[in-house]
Amino acid sequence: GQSLEQPSEVTAVEGAIVQINCTYQTSGFYGLSWYQQHDGGAPTFLSYNALDGLEETGRFSSFLSRSDSYGYLLLQELQMKDSASYFCAAPGGYQKVTFGIGTKLQVIP
Amino acid sequence: DTEVTQTPKHLVMGMTNKKSLKCEQHMGHRAMYWYKQKAKKPPELMFVYSYEKLSINESVPSRFSPECPNSSLLNLHLHALQPEDSALYLCASSQGGTDTQYFGPGTRLTVL
Numbered sequence: 001g002q003s004l005e006q007p008s009e010v011t012a013v014e015g016a017i018v019q020i021n022c023t024y025q026t027s028g029f030y031g032l033s034w035y036q037q038h039d040g041g042a043p044t045f046l047s048y049n050a051l052d053g054l055e056e057t058g059r060f061s062s063f064l065s066r067s068d069s070y071g072y073l074l075l076q077e078l079q080m081k082d083s084a085s086y087f088c089a090a091p092g093g094y095q096k097v098t099f100g101i102g103t104k105l106q107v108i109p
Numbered sequence: 110d111t112e113v114t115q116t117p118k119h120l121v122m123g124m125t126n127k128k129s130l131k132c133e134q135h136m137g138h139r140a141m142y143w144y145k146q147k148a149k150k151p152p153e154l155m156f157v158y159s160y161e162k163l164s165i166n167e168s169v170p171s172r173f174s175p176e177c178p179n180s181s182l183l184n185l186h187l188h189a190l191q192p193e194d195s196a197l198y199l200c201a202s203s204q205g206g207t208d209t210q211y212f213g214p215g216t217r218l219t220v221l
Binding site: 030031033035040041042043044045048087091092094095096097099100101102104 | 140142149150151152154157159164165197199203205206207208209210211212213214215217
């Protein structure tokens with residue numbers, strides 16, 4: 001099986017940088033995904049790391065270290081619209097995906 | 110195009126009603142999924158269809174009945190639901206295997 005741990009809440013200031021961590025325990029690991037979900041909305045895919053290292057997409061970056069069973073999502077130049085829940089997720093066998101509990105990010109002025 | 114569409118956006122139904130949720134994707138994906146999401150919780154997998162065949166049923170009660178008429182469409186038939194079934198129902202699709210899943214906007218279901 002798989003389990004992913006991430007903080008339940010994070011607060012950061014507009015314009016700042018925030019890092020959301022995700023640690024995982026799994027019997028089989030293929031990679032780590034990140035999804036953003038605004039209140040009342042659906043999860044939106046942000047990034048996927050299959051290999052170790054940093055993936056950058058605009059203001060968002062995602063990092064994976066397989067040796068440490070750890071990844072993170074980095075959000076730069078925070079904007080108020082970045083207030084949302086962020087889920088790390090790991091695809092497993094048989095087309096299943098395990099989600100973390102989600103980190104609720106609040107961006108304050 | 111990474112769009113998955115779902116209808117209706119909102120649905121209110123009584124415990125004796127029969128209704129259906131619909132999902133459509135035109136990305137050529139071969140796997141389609143139904144998830145249930147309660148407030149402040151991650152999505153919870155219900156069903157997986159692979160190449161139009163049901164491959165995973167996560168012990169979902171029979172009052173939920175999935176159907177995959179073709180490779181682009183996925184339905185979820187609802188009958189005799191309970192108030193605790195009120196949730197956001199999400200459809201997703203992917204190329205299958207460990208490939209990224211793309212979610213539709215969801216149907217907000219309220220059972221009275």
